Amino acid sequence: MTISATIRNTSQENTITVETNGNQQSISIPVKSAGRGSAVNGGELLFLALATCFCNDIYREAARRQMDIENVEVSVSGEFGKEGEPASHIIYEVSIEADKHSSAEIAELINQVDKVAEVHNTLRQGVSVKLKL
Template sequence: MKISASIKSSFQSHEVNVETESNNKNILIAHKAEGYGSSVNGGEFLFLALATCFCNDLYREAIKRNMKIDSVEVKVSGEFGGEGEPAKNISYKVKIEAKEHSDVQINDLITFVDNIAEIHNTLRQGITVELEK
């Protein structure tokens, strides 16, 4: 599956596009108050990627188990230090409402998804990010 993301930014203009297998989506993200760059920082997007991945994978895996999920809440938090320093102390909490299922079933689903979530596993194993020139 080929995925890409792009930003085109200039004074008071900030265009964000994501694409998966030729399925383009424009995302409305405001520019910074000063006029240049994104009002949302990369760390926030990184944590949103973790939360989104877990949420989507949870629903996908629940369907496979014939589980009806009423609602999901995922909160990711962590810390960034100075410029150039990687994140640390990243953790997340999951709250699931699924009235038709036991706590054991819900916890089993959470544990399973934690082990297969692609964004989580990418960060856990580390990966090379290359600058193309």
């Protein structure tokens, strides 16, 4: 699976596209009200990526187990220090409503997804990020 993300920013607009295996989509994020750049920062988007990955993977893994999930809520938080420092103390919480399944089944599903969530595992392994000029 090949994934890419692109942002083109001017003082008046952001043009943001994401693409997976040739399927391109636009995302709407406003520009900063007081200057250039995005109104949403990279840390927020990083944490959203973690939440989105986990949410999507819950539904994927639940389908494999033939579990009926009504809804999922994933909340991610952490801290950023000074400029240039990586995030720390990243934690996430998950709430799932699935009336047809026991709390033990739901806990097992959550633990399984924690092991296979790709964005989480990418950060846990500390993958290299390189600048291409």
